[in-house]
Amino acid sequence: MEGFPFASVSMLLPLVGSLIILFLREELSKWVASVVSFLVFVLSLLSLLFFDFSRAHRVQFEERYTLVPELGLSFHLGFDGLSYVMYILTTLVSLSAILWSTRDHQISHRLKEYYIWFLLTETFLIGVFASLDLMVFYVFYELTLVPMFFVIGIWGYKLRMYSAYKFFIYIFVSSLFLLLGIVSIAVVHYRQFGNFSFNYFDLINNQYSLEFEVLMFLFFLIAFAVKTPIVPFHTWLPDAHGEAPTAGSVVLAAILLKMGTYALLRFNIGLFPEASVFLMPIMVLWGILTIVFASWFTISQSNVKRFVAYSSVSHMGFVVAGMFLLNVEGLRASITEMFAHGLTSSALFMMAGFIYNRLHSFNMQALRGSIKFMPVFAILVAITGFSSMGLPGGSSFWGKFLTIVGAREYTLLLAFLVVVGAFFSAVYVLYLLKTLYLDAKEESRLIHFTDLRGFKLTAFLLMVVPMLMVGFLPFLFFAFYDPYIQNFLQYLILKVGG
Amino acid sequence: MEQFIRLELPNLQLLLPEMVVLLTGFTLFSLDLLQRRINHALAVSVSLVGYLIAIFLLVFNWGAKGETFYGLYRRDEFSSLMQAFMLLLTLLLLGFTYTYYKSKRSLFGEFYYILNFALVGGMFLVSSYNLVVLYVALEAVSISFYILTALLRSDFNSKEGALKYLMLGGLSIALASYGAGFMYLYSGSLDLRYILTHVGQNQYFLVLGLVLFLIGFAIKIGAVPFHFWLPDAYQGAPTPITAYMASVGKLAFFAPVVRLMPYVQEHFSYAWITTVGVISAITMIYGNLVALVQKDVKRLLAYSSIAHSGYIMAGISVSEVIGLKAVIYFLLAYSLMGFGSFIVLALLEKVPGWENRLEQFSGMRFSAPWLAFSFMVILLALLGVPPTVGFVGKALVFMALSFEGLWWLAFIMIAATGISTGYYLRITALMFMKEVNGGLGLNASGLERSLLILIAVGVVLLGAVPIILWNFVSLSADNLFVR
Numbered sequence: 001m002e003g004f005p006f007a008s009v010s011m012l013l014p015l016v017g018s019l020i021i022l023f024l025r026e027e028l029s030k031w032v033a034s035v036v037s038f039l040v041f042v043l044s045l046l047s048l049l050f051f052d053f054s055r056a057h058r059v060q061f062e063e064r065y066t067l068v069p070e071l072g073l074s075f076h077l078g079f080d081g082l083s084y085v086m087y088i089l090t091t092l093v094s095l096s097a098i099l100w101s102t103r104d105h106q107i108s109h110r111l112k113e114y115y116i117w118f119l120l121t122e123t124f125l126i127g128v129f130a131s132l133d134l135m136v137f138y139v140f141y142e143l144t145l146v147p148m149f150f151v152i153g154i155w156g157y158k159l160r161m162y163s164a165y166k167f168f169i170y171i172f173v174s175s176l177f178l179l180l181g182i183v184s185i186a187v188v189h190y191r192q193f194g195n196f197s198f199n200y201f202d203l204i205n206n207q208y209s210l211e212f213e214v215l216m217f218l219f220f221l222i223a224f225a226v227k228t229p230i231v232p233f234h235t236w237l238p239d240a241h242g243e244a245p246t247a248g249s250v251v252l253a254a255i256l257l258k259m260g261t262y263a264l265l266r267f268n269i270g271l272f273p274e275a276s277v278f279l280m281p282i283m284v285l286w287g288i289l290t291i292v293f294a295s296w297f298t299i300s301q302s303n304v305k306r307f308v309a310y311s312s313v314s315h316m317g318f319v320v321a322g323m324f325l326l327n328v329e330g331l332r333a334s335i336t337e338m339f340a341h342g343l344t345s346s347a348l349f350m351m352a353g354f355i356y357n358r359l360h361s362f363n364m365q366a367l368r369g370s371i372k373f374m375p376v377f378a379i380l381v382a383i384t385g386f387s388s389m390g391l392p393g394g395s396s397f398w399g400k401f402l403t404i405v406g407a408r409e410y411t412l413l414l415a416f417l418v419v420v421g422a423f424f425s426a427v428y429v430l431y432l433l434k435t436l437y438l439d440a441k442e443e444s445r446l447i448h449f450t451d452l453r454g455f456k457l458t459a460f461l462l463m464v465v466p467m468l469m470v471g472f473l474p475f476l477f478f479a480f481y482d483p484y485i486q487n488f489l490q491y492l493i494l495k496v497g498g
Numbered sequence: 499m500e501q502f503i504r505l506e507l508p509n510l511q512l513l514l515p516e517m518v519v520l521l522t523g524f525t526l527f528s529l530d531l532l533q534r535r536i537n538h539a540l541a542v543s544v545s546l547v548g549y550l551i552a553i554f555l556l557v558f559n560w561g562a563k564g565e566t567f568y569g570l571y572r573r574d575e576f577s578s579l580m581q582a583f584m585l586l587l588t589l590l591l592l593g594f595t596y597t598y599y600k601s602k603r604s605l606f607g608e609f610y611y612i613l614n615f616a617l618v619g620g621m622f623l624v625s626s627y628n629l630v631v632l633y634v635a636l637e638a639v640s641i642s643f644y645i646l647t648a649l650l651r652s653d654f655n656s657k658e659g660a661l662k663y664l665m666l667g668g669l670s671i672a673l674a675s676y677g678a679g680f681m682y683l684y685s686g687s688l689d690l691r692y693i694l695t696h697v698g699q700n701q702y703f704l705v706l707g708l709v710l711f712l713i714g715f716a717i718k719i720g721a722v723p724f725h726f727w728l729p730d731a732y733q734g735a736p737t738p739i740t741a742y743m744a745s746v747g748k749l750a751f752f753a754p755v756v757r758l759m760p761y762v763q764e765h766f767s768y769a770w771i772t773t774v775g776v777i778s779a780i781t782m783i784y785g786n787l788v789a790l791v792q793k794d795v796k797r798l799l800a801y802s803s804i805a806h807s808g809y810i811m812a813g814i815s816v817s818e819v820i821g822l823k824a825v826i827y828f829l830l831a832y833s834l835m836g837f838g839s840f841i842v843l844a845l846l847e848k849v850p851g852w853e854n855r856l857e858q859f860s861g862m863r864f865s866a867p868w869l870a871f872s873f874m875v876i877l878l879a880l881l882g883v884p885p886t887v888g889f890v891g892k893a894l895v896f897m898a899l900s901f902e903g904l905w906w907l908a909f910i911m912i913a914a915t916g917i918s919t920g921y922y923l924r925i926t927a928l929m930f931m932k933e934v935n936g937g938l939g940l941n942a943s944g945l946e947r948s949l950l951i952l953i954a955v956g957v958v959l960l961g962a963v964p965i966i967l968w969n970f971v972s973l974s975a976d977n978l979f980v981r
Contacts, residue, residue: 068965070972135893139884146883149923153931161931165923172883173916180908183897 006047006061007077007130010040010091014119021119026111030102033115037095037122044091053479056081057487059132067136072186072197077130081484085335085477086129086255086262089342092462093254094122097247100350100459105357106245107155114155117147118247125255129262134182135198138175141263144256145171148240148248156243157362163243170236174226181219185271188212203271204491210274217275220268227260230320231290234313238301241309242362246353249305253312253349254342261319261338265331269323270488273495280324284407284414287321290314291421298428303362304355307432308348311388314425315341315396321418322403326492330406331485336477337399340470344388344395347463351381354456358449368439370449377452380464381436387467389429390422395470400425509566512573514559515552515581516621522548523614529607536607542592545610549592553585569689570628575974576757576826577625580749583830584620587745587837588613593949594844595738597942601848602736604650612649613742616642620750629678629688632754636674639750640667640718643743647735659734666717666727674714680707694761708762718751720804721811722781732800737847740796741840744803745833752829755814756822760979763817774815775907782808782914790920796854798921799839802880805918806832812907813895821898822975828891830967831879834960835888838876838953842869845950849940862929865938868947870929872954879957881922882915886961 017036021029051060062078079087098118101107107114124147127140145168153164182198188206190196197203208216226233237257241249269276276283294314301307315337322334354377355370356362371378387394390401400422408415452460470477510517525544530536556578565572591613599605619638626632644667648660682688684703685696698704713724720728732740762770785805792798810832813825846852846869862870879886892915899908942950960967 067963068968070968073964139889142884142889146878150930153927161927164927164931168923169916169919172881172919173912176912176915179893180896180900180912183893184900187897187900 004047004050004061005063005077006043006050007079007087007126008063010043010087011123011126011130013040013043014094014122018116018119021112021116024112029112029115030098033098033119034095034102036119037091037098040122040126041091041095044088048088051079051084054483056084056480056483060084070196072195072199072202073135074133074199075131075136076133076199077127078132079130081481082262082266082335083129085339085480086258087126089258089339090122090125090129090255092466093251093342093346094118094125096346096459096462097250099455099462100250100353101245101247103455104246104353106157106353107247110154114151117150118251121147121151121251125251125259128259132200133198134186134200134203134267137263137267138179138182141178141259142172142175144259148244148252148256151248152240152244155245155248157245158243159239160243163239166236167240170226170233171223174233175223177219178223181216181223184219185216200266200270206271208272208274210278213272213275214278217268217272217279220263220272224260224264224268228257228264228316228320229260229313230286230316231293231313234290234294237313238306238309241312241349242303242306246349246356249309249349249353250346253309253345257312257316258338258342261316261323261334264320265323265334269326269492273492276324277326277492277496280326283324284321285417287317287319287324288417288421290317290320291418292317292424295421295424295428299431302364304352304364304367304432305349305362307364307428308345308352311348311425311428312341312345314421314428315345315388315399317421318396318399318403318418318425321421322399322406325403325406325410326489327406327409328485328489329402329409331488332478332481333399333402333406335481335485336402336470336474337396339477340387340395340399340467343463343467343470344384347380347384347460347467348388350456350460350463351377351384354452364435368435369437371436373447373449374451376457377460378437380452380460382433383464383467385429385433387471389426393468393471395467397471398474506566506568509564511559512562512564512566513571514555515585516618518548518552518555519585519614519621520618522552523611523618526607526611526614530611533607536610538596538605541607541610542596545592545614546589548614549585549589553582553589556582556585570626570631571622572625572627574625575970575977576753577621579826579830579970579974580624580753581621583833584617584624584746584749587742587833588617590837590841590949590953591738591742593945594741594841597848597946598736598738598844602650602653604652604736606649608645609649612642612645616646616742617746620746623750624753626754627690627757629681629690633671633675633678635750636671636718639747640671643667643739643747646739646742647731649739650736653734655734656736657734659731662727662734663731666724670714670717670724672714673710673717677707677710677712677714680704680710683707690758691761694758694765705766708766712755712758715751715755716777719748719755719807719811720781721777721807722784722804725781725785725804728804729797729800732803733794733797737796737840737844740800741837741844744799744836744840748803748807748836749829749833752810752825756825756829757978759814759822759825767817771815771817771902771904774811775904778808778811778815779907779910780808781805781811782911783917784808786914786917786921790917792921793856794854795856795859795925796840796843798856799836799843802839802918802921803832803836805914806836806880808914809892809895809911812904812911813898815904815907816898816902818898818901819975819979820894820901822979823971824891824894824898826971826975827887827894827967830971831887831891831960834953834957835876835879835886838872838950838957839880841950841953842873842876845869845942845946846938846940848942849938856924856928859925859928860932861934862938864933865936866940866942868951869940869942872950874926874929875954875957877922877926879961881918884961886957887967888957888961890961890964 059078065075067073124143298310622635650656685693717724789801879888882892
């Protein structure tokens, strides 16, 4: 099993699944999709047994198929500590989202297409995290747009078409800069080494002048800043997340945003270390500003889905700020927060979708006190909320705490700024929880609400249990990426020189 | 000119595909002449057999390279590749024409042999450096296109388009031949390679000649500001012919420019880069902006075709061999995508009451799912979403621009692609996200369905496995780029 091609098999399975769905009856599609995503999840868990954690900085489960030798283009897949975490997150969230969809009222028509798009998304997402060839990465990065475009546009709520356009155009246009950046550094590689290559491990050998490196950094940043998103570029997100069906929002928030932060860490910092160090103060401050502004935007939302969407932006601020601290704590915080946010935001979107099924409204006012008579649901939402807030024992705690510790290594002021950001993010979660639990409402309607159960409960638990695991057993997760972080920092020191 | 003194037997083996196609044309011509009403099944099968033999000969003699008729004709990888694509696209086209013309009540026997003459002209246009051959071939393609455009005799738009095309096409050929005259004056030769490597006295004649010659071709490929005929001709022409003009026509008219590029680069590198770069920038921005406001999908796609000429020219402006590779790849890619996009309209126009309006695409996913999915793939390919041929083409052009350091053009191309997102997505969204009641009443034969799906699959497959085309493209570009 050492050499088992986990990456390509887990990409192929959903593809095969979507082909099967194409030829089956409409009603069966949800079961095929569930089974396939479950198999992929099991496969990813199985791969844990063969992942060498002590050498997590190395690429494992490596596969390489040459595509165009002359251009140095190859289908190069593999996982190191960082992408492995994202891979597990992808399979977990995809399973959860598909399980949720099987019982979602919004998904009542055109089931075949829906599950085909969803399975394709899973394939593409695994492709994004597994590919080590930048062009192949770009292909998958762009391909995720297509299924999400349709998922938002067909099964979304009222403003679905507008949101789908906005989502596609923002990300497509910004990522053209990424394409330009990728081919440019391939050309630089050609000039310096005499052969074209799009492989990450070839391209890190490039030498640039600082101006050129900053330019390339900006090309990459434009794409990933929109995807992540960082504050002035976030305007597509509330629309896309707000109008998408629940499972769409879940995948968008939990994984698609992580594509941006993952790529920022892997490609922006990895390929342009000098520019990253040069721009580090700006990026950290930008991250903190994102936290603060997004938190304010969050509190002022009246639509609970947009509320959760904006809260995602503020979490991404932590990820970006932590990442660009460029020390052990910062990177740990950043990666842990990526994983944690994937869980909490999914759970919060499921919460919003679940309440919508009961109340047919996303309005915060209408939601007041709505969970009172659903004890299981209420407890799980509480755990999610406190996790998202950063209460010790919750998943986001480590992200926030370690960012503060990492910032303290520079100056006290920076750490203080992060604390301010953390404060604001606590405020909006508390506001949400207050609205859900404590505000009064006539109770006659609420009593009949049935509690979370069956598939939806499973989907929710799939998010909540890992959340608690991150909170209470963080070292389990640090084990994934600590060697990677050590290695990465050593590489940065080697490149930049201290 | 010692080559005129040396007597040489023509190497007809190089010309075999053209001869077969021409022979097919004469057969079709005689068929039309002899029969009072042409038997369409017979005409189609004669064409099919002829083109299939030509393709077979082309593939069988793939290694055949060289010049014959004292350098008038040249077969190399580039011309073989282009001709193979032209023949394949013509074959594909024949799968769609009969039902289309029948629904328009415009079934004429001329169609088959004029199409054939256009093809022959195109095949010669891609395989010569000689000004006279280029001129004759250009005339052959153009005149065939004027007639094909006007072939819907009862349709006013068709005639209007043909007339506009005729006027500007005539102008373009006049300019090109005038330019050719100046180039002859400069060098005393009709061979472009000789003209451009010759060091003569009056450089002005060369510059003037080249500029006029290239403006002639700029009109043909629809570069802004020489594009005015294109939307009308594309809209007015019978839609299968529009598809043909956007695919085979583009290949044919771009080919001499592609052949010229390495030679011109050597002399006027800076002027070439700026001029072609600026024209390409204007073309892609203009084409996409105007396409954005179109309500008529056929016209929209015509403007998208102009924009694509702009992308291709961006590659031509680059002075490195990678630019040529990008151009050839993009040309082939566009010929497939452009063909597919217009063919979709050709199929839809058989529906009574169909006017190519944007709203009419609403809910296409329910009324004709196979067509909607194929069209979606083609539109996304035109937009440049991976892994389609359109994406590979665009990525290669970006690569070439980055190679040359033409950042400003790359940014403009990003902007242009950004604009184009608007209209490609609008059609896609209408097809998939609007739900309307009532069927479309589209009846397409199994052949038409499978051919369209084949085009869509090809668009994805050739992009997902780029090596299939890349090897041919790379080899032909390397051979064109003699320094």
